[in-house]
Amino acid sequence: MVAQLIKLRWRLFINGLIRNKWQLxxxxxxxxxxxxxxxxxxxxxxAMTPEDAPFAQMIVVTLSALVVLGWTVVPAFFxxxxxxxxxxxxxxxxxxxGRLAPGLLLAGFIGVPGVATLIFMLIAAFSFKFNADLLxxxxxxxxxxxLAAQLFGRTFMxxxxxxxxxxxxxxxxxxxxxxxxxxxxxxxxxxxxxxxxHLIVNVLNTLATVSSYSPFGAFFGAVWAFASGNMxxxxxxxxxxxxxxxxxxxxxxxxxxxAAVSPPHTAASKDVKGLGWIGRMPxxxxxxxxxxxxxxxxxxxxxxxxxxxxxxLIVVIGIFMPLFQPEAAFGGHLAGIMVGALMGFSISADIxxxxxxxxTHVLTGVRGWQDRLGRVVAVLxxxxxxxxxxxxxxxxxxxxxxxxxxxxxxxxAALGVSxxxxxxxxxxxxxxxxxxxxxxxxxxxxxxxxxxITQTLYLVAVAILLAPTVVFYLMAWNxxxxxxxxxTAAFDIVWGLVICVVGIxxxxxxxxxxxxxxxxxxxxxx
Numbered sequence: 001m002v003a004q005l006i007k008l009r010w011r012l013f014i015n016g017l018i019r020n021k022w023q024l025x026x027x028x029x030x031x032x033x034x035x036x037x038x039x040x041x042x043x044x045x046x047a048m049t050p051e052d053a054p055f056a057q058m059i060v061v062t063l064s065a066l067v068v069l070g071w072t073v074v075p076a077f078f079x080x081x082x083x084x085x086x087x088x089x090x091x092x093x094x095x096x097x098g099r100l101a102p103g104l105l106l107a108g109f110i111g112v113p114g115v116a117t118l119i120f121m122l123i124a125a126f127s128f129k130f131n132a133d134l135l136x137x138x139x140x141x142x143x144x145x146x147l148a149a150q151l152f153g154r155t156f157m158x159x160x161x162x163x164x165x166x167x168x169x170x171x172x173x174x175x176x177x178x179x180x181x182x183x184x185x186x187x188x189x190x191x192x193x194x195x196x197x198h199l200i201v202n203v204l205n206t207l208a209t210v211s212s213y214s215p216f217g218a219f220f221g222a223v224w225a226f227a228s229g230n231m232x233x234x235x236x237x238x239x240x241x242x243x244x245x246x247x248x249x250x251x252x253x254x255x256x257x258x259a260a261v262s263p264p265h266t267a268a269s270k271d272v273k274g275l276g277w278i279g280r281m282p283x284x285x286x287x288x289x290x291x292x293x294x295x296x297x298x299x300x301x302x303x304x305x306x307x308x309x310x311x312x313l314i315v316v317i318g319i320f321m322p323l324f325q326p327e328a329a330f331g332g333h334l335a336g337i338m339v340g341a342l343m344g345f346s347i348s349a350d351i352x353x354x355x356x357x358x359x360t361h362v363l364t365g366v367r368g369w370q371d372r373l374g375r376v377v378a379v380l381x382x383x384x385x386x387x388x389x390x391x392x393x394x395x396x397x398x399x400x401x402x403x404x405x406x407x408x409x410x411x412x413a414a415l416g417v418s419x420x421x422x423x424x425x426x427x428x429x430x431x432x433x434x435x436x437x438x439x440x441x442x443x444x445x446x447x448x449x450x451x452x453i454t455q456t457l458y459l460v461a462v463a464i465l466l467a468p469t470v471v472f473y474l475m476a477w478n479x480x481x482x483x484x485x486x487x488t489a490a491f492d493i494v495w496g497l498v499i500c501v502v503g504i505x506x507x508x509x510x511x512x513x514x515x516x517x518x519x520x521x522x523x524x525x526x
Contacts (some may be wrong), residue, residue, distance in 0.1 A: 001095065005103030009110045027112055034116040038123060045126045053130055055201065057224045060124045061208040064145050065217025067117060071149035072216070075157045087158060087256045097257035101249075104256065108150045121146045124220065134227050141219035148215065148245060155252040212237045215244035285366050289374025293350070297382060302353055302433070303346060333403065333477055336391025336411030337470065341462050343383040344418020348458055350375050350426045351518060352433040358522050362515055368508030372423040376504060379419070387411045403477060405485070409492040410473040416496025417465045420503025421458060427507040429454050430521040465499060 017024040048056050090100055108114055125138030212221020212233070218241030225234035281287035281294075297303045351358055361371055391411040395404050431451055472488040511518065 001099040002103040002106060005100075006107050006110065009107035013110055030112045034112055038116065038119055041120070042123050042126075045123065045129070048127070048129075050130050053127065054228070055204070056127045057227060058201075058204040058208040060127045061211050061217050061220045061224050062204065064121065064124055064142075064220045065211035065214060067120065068145060068149045068152060068216040071117070071153035072156050075153050097253050101253045101256045105147075105150055105154060105252070108154060109146075114150070117149055118146045128223060128227060131227065134223060137223045137226070138220070141223050144219045144241065144245065145217075148219070148241070148248075151245065151248050151252060152215070155248050155255060158252070158255045213240060215240060215248075218244065284370075285364075286370040286374035286377065289361070289366065289371055290377040293375050293378035294381075296353070297378060300353070333395065333398070333400065333407065333473075335394045336387055336407045337414045337466070337473070339390035340383070340387045340411040340414030341418045341459075341466070343379065343386055344415050344420075344422050345455075345458065345462070346422075347375055347379055347419070348422040348425050348455070349431070349433050350422070351522060352426070352430050355522065358519060362519050368427070368511030368515075369504055370508075371511055372427065372504040372507045375426075376419050376423055376500065383415055383419075387415055400477075406473055406476045406488070409489050410469050413469045413492035413496035414462075414466055416500040417469075418462055420500040421461055421465070423500070423503040423507040424510070425454070425458055425507075427511045427518070430518060469495065 017027060045056065087100065087104065109118060121142035122139060125135060125142040128134035128138040208217075208221065208224065211217030212225060213236070218237045222234045222238035222241065225231070225237055281291040354361075388408070391407040392404055395401060395407055431454060433451075469492055472483060472491070475483070476485075476488070
């Protein structure tokens, strides 16, 4: 049964590559990138001297723990596991959980992430290459660490998709877990050549020690402890690792058994009285669309995650980076422009996000400009608040109050330009996006490269159209204002409005011309 499930996973993987050229391209690109990183790591370990071994081993323990931790939480909150190999898919077949669980577990290694994780763990074992016995134990630790990564991830993911959770819990957890990633860049940027080497060693030693006592880094932590001559530490770490594997395996089998016979539980929706935001909008087609879109902004995590990122950007760019890197204080001056562009970017896939609900627009004969205008109007109240805060707060902290008018106008211009482009792009290019209820950071299989190219071209277009506004703003910031403030203010307002109106008009024209094709594309990606 295990071999059959592995063959099934392999056949599904190959069929996906044959059917979707973008998925094939993404797998090739991802494989090359992962291969490049693994080769760099292997070369570094090959050039390692006996004096470098303790330092390299601390890095290995910490990185292996992060990889296992990533496999545990990332699929549940961000990407999801392969839906074709979920235990619920096998509910109709007379397969016991004891035979189904190991097959699903080992099938998880098929794919770029699974293979890369296994190779990484085996390469990491060569940090103990100067002792044959420790090298052998390191290889064993690498195999068990790779197994733990799959086991922990599938156990948590299967449990998470089986039990009933309140709406928004997954989305909230996604954003909370994403916050450390955003802070990681500024924190790493503070480590320069002048950083004390002993400080780095002490920090790594602490991280490796903590990791070795956790289920995520226990196996490599045990070998590291033995290499350091700390037998008690090694025995404790090894025991933690094996106990974690056994306990998690028992839980996984029970969860697979439950998942194979019980469908996921979803909480019953509450009765809704009145029209809500739709009733507060003008009694026009674009007003109804604006009301519905505003409800999405408040209840759909794929939209609301953009709002949560606004205070994070203010803290990271306006406070955190200037605090640790005074030379990076200029980033606080651009926070408003960045947030304005991002708020407009957030509706660049609004038709894709609608999924099959888009048929209501098609059946009621909504005009293109009405659809485009309604979606833009819905985001304006939230955008004004977000842009205002991000344009003012960092400048108050940086004591550049005189730049607030310039920052506000430039940020509003960025919002207008970005909204106009989104009104055009979202009606022209439809691609697979996370479905309603999925993680806002999830990337549907096979769509990663298409999304990357579309969004990259979009951001390049935003940068080009915003170039005059940014130039005027930089001149004012450097106290080299050549153009009077009144002229730059008028330019920012007019330029943002013109691009926004033109984008709504062009997007509406394309919408009217290709509505049936848009609906077919949406259904295909649903």
